[in-house]
Structure formats: structure tokens, C-alpha cells
Amino acid sequence: MSDLGTRTPTDIDTELAGYYGERTALQQKLDAREKELARMVREPRYYSASSIPSYEAAIDQLEQQINTIRTKEIPLEQEWQRRQWTRAFIVTNVGGHVHRSLDCSTTFPTTSYEWLPQYSGHDEAEIVDAAGELACTICYPTAPASTLNKPSSIVTRDKAERDARRAEREKAAAEKAAKKAAKTVRHPDGLPTYGTYGYEADNITSVTSGSAQMVVDILDDASTQKKGGYPYDGTEGARAEEQRQRKADLAGKLRTNLEALAHFHGTTVDEQADLVREKGLAKYVKDYSWNEDMTAHQEELKALRKKNRDRKRAAGN
Template identity: 30%
Template structure:
């Protein structure tokens, strides 16, 4: 059996650690302890099944071969030892908290208020409500926290907090809230980018250009307008002027919209477009029969 020593202390000098540092480790140790406890339940159940199967009468689940009994037993032993280490750290860290006479602690509820009381005796209830320990602010003066937390402050826990709405600092968000906010911001940015790329007629209406065989197309973006002008101008260059009324109208509408958007003249865009069509003709081996 492996001999294990006492865990090394988290702090070289715990008396020099800040409340935020101590509570940070306490919070992470609590989370790790919770995961280990639940993991042990599964491991012990797995061990029972593995022992039954090893004895030849246990139920078999699917085709997956169970882990060896010794391997599962070692995992359980390691988890139990880690829990012992965590309890040791709990005692040390909580003793320092008590030695200093305690310090302010703050807890945030998902989509709810910031509390200092999670005893269940006041407005904040556990375990029915999940609280997120805001360890970054442990030890901070409540006036500073009230200012930063804004409208998220619970006025029962903090009677001195103003009741009028005040925006909260982004630091007072749970991980889920921060992810939702980031998603909303990214979505708004994409919508703004699409809107910025939209193109209209000089009068501000939808840019609709005629098709060769009837009907119209809604051209929505600057890139689409230029591509449509190039496509129809290429058709005109290839076939000449015959039966190209719709294409010419489409090109003129696109150039007018592009000139308005870019703040240039239609003639400058027309010159640029004709040069590109000429280059395209030389590259692809066709004769330009007509320009726009």
C-alpha cells in the first residue's frame, strides 16, 4: 500500500494571503469536493458490478468490457485520499478566516441579486437557489461592491444600496450570463455588419434590377451589386447591344447605387468596369463587342 504524506500547504505564509486569495481556493476546493463525491458514487457502483462479473454471476451491460476490479479500487482510493487532502485544506483556510474575525463575502444568483447571506434565514435561499461565490470581491468594503454591482444588489442584504436602477458592472455576471452577453454582442455585431454591407438606391429604396426574361432581383449588398454589374456587362460585351436592354438597365442601376454608396461618380465606375471587362476578354479569349 502506498504511503501518503500530508498535503503541502496552499500558502507559504497564509497570514499574508488576501481574503480574495483564500476564498478563491476555498471555492475551487468546494467544487472539486462536490465532483469527487459524485464521482465516488459512480465508481463504487461500478466496482460492485465489476466484482459480480469477476465472480461469474453479475449482469453484463452491453458489449463493453468492464474495467478491472483493481483499477477501479485504485481510482476510489485516490479519490478518497484527495477528499482527505481537501478537508485538510478546508480546516486550514477556514481557521484563518476565523482568526481574522471573518470578512465580507458576496454571492451572486443567476439572473438575480447579489447577496451576502446564504444561510437561508433571510431573502437568499439555499439549496433551492444556486449561488456563485464572487471571491474576487471577498474582503472588499460593501460600499465599493454596491457601486460596482449596481441594480444587482439585494436591498435586503444591503439596506444602504440605492433602490433606483443603476447599471451593473460586467464583473458581476455569472459564467452563463457572460456567455449569453457575449453571444448577444456577437450577434448584434454580425447584424450591424450585414446592415452596413447593405446597398440601396440613391433615394434609399431597395435596389431591384431587371432580369433578362422578366421580373426583378433584389440586390442587397455592395459586393452583390458589383458582381451583378460585372455579370451583365460581360453579357453585353459578349453578345453586343442586341436584346441587352434589361442588362444595360441593371448595370446602370447598380452603378448608380454603388456611386452613391462610395461617394464617387458613375462615370468613374463605368470606366473601371469597362477596363475589367476588357481584361476579362483578353484572358478568356473573347472579343468585346460592346461596352456600357
């Protein structure tokens, strides 16, 4: 241990505050064990006699741990006795007051405190000014009324921890929002964009996959129409109109998506159209081979892949 005479009041009291916290926690455990043991002795019919030795052993161990901490505290407290610097303590319950010692007449033996070593050795007027409305009027009887009426500026460990947790939550939320924003597609004119099944979506993955699926749907509709599945000659006017509307709707949504994707990636609509059609064609050729002869689509897909690779190489990607 370094020479106590060269250590600052804040340094010494910070160490003592740590010991106080450890000892308080152990004392609470000891009190609970002793109460339980007393109940065992008082009402033996509710307990097993074999439990008593283990409780007694636990109590002995807790007492030894407390005594070990007290041994560490003694030289530090002796240095305080020698120098008698100012101290400040705050009761840990809500609205707890700031006291100059741990034995104020307004508190109890069971009162729990948080040490405020950042104020150790400071002028008492400075401590009272920081405590504000939380200053104990018994400990600080000369505190000005103007000071006692203002909010406290003391940052307790509990508040600091709460603030730190809140800051972490806010940071995590900001990072999550930033990640979401980085993947969010926006049409330059504010038009809605669409994912799979035609639902509105703004995630880059959803909009891209939705666009590729639109290509698949357009190809499937064209194949069905080619085979006479959707007549456009007026013989089934209502159904034909429904299919025309579906075709126009798909084309419009796909165009909107392509414009949004071009805006997101900083490319042209034609480039996005080629990339999306490649994805859609690949899916159509794979999943709809039973539907039609894929020779022409396979040739188009091959050409599109080469075109997109060449464009990517030219861009240096």
C-alpha cells in the first residue's frame, strides 16, 4: 500500500466506498441467514435439523469476510481521523438526502448510503450547493434557503449507471435505424415500391426479389396467353380485361421498382432492368421448364449474364 499521507481524500474515500459496498452486501446476506437460523431454532417442526449446521457455517464464513473487509478499512479510516476532511453521503432511496456522515440523527442503522468521494475534501459550501434540495438540514444547518430550493446537481452512481444504460439503448437504436436506412429503398418521387406478392416494401432485398418475381409473373402470363389461356379477342371480355389490367399493373409496379433501385444504387434504370430481368429469367427457366420450351429464354439469359458481367468489369467492381 502506498503512503496514505500522500493520497488524496477522493482517492482514499473511493477505496473505502468500494469496501463499504462489499461489506453492506455481505451484511445483508448475514442478516438474512441469522433470521432464518433463528426461525429454525424457534420453530424446529418446520425445518430439518440437518440444515442448522450448514446455516451456522455460512454465517461464520460471512462474518469472516466482513471482518476481512473491516481490516482493510481500518488504516484508511485512521487516515481520515488524522486529517478529518469533509465527506458527503447520499441515502440510496428515492429522494434520499445528502449527509456529512453516516450517523446523522435522521437516519437509521439500516439506512443504505452511496458514498460521494468526488466531493471528499471539498469546501462544505460547494457540497451543499451541489446537493441543493437534497441537502440534509440537520447536517448542514446553515445552508441558505436559496440553495435548498434548487435541484440537486449530484450525479449518483445509480443515476450514472441508468444514464449509461439509456445511452447504450439509444446508441443501439440509432445503429439499428442507420442499418435499416442503409437498406431502405426510396423512389425519387416518393412512389411506393413493392416486394413479393405485390405488397408494399422498402427493404432492398424485398424490392429486388419482388422485382424479379414480377419478371417471372410477366413471363408466365405471356406464356399462358400465347397458349390461349387468356383470350384478348373479346369472347371472354371480363376475363380479358382483368388480365390486361394485371399486365398493366405488373408493368407499372416493375417500372416503379426499377426507378427506385436505380436511385438506391446510383445507376440507370436500364442497368437495373437488365439485372432484375437476369434474376427473373434464371428463376423462370429453373422453376417453369414444364411450362414451355426454354430455349429462347436460356439464350436471352446467357446474353444478359454476359452483358451484366461486362458492365460490372467496366465499372471496376
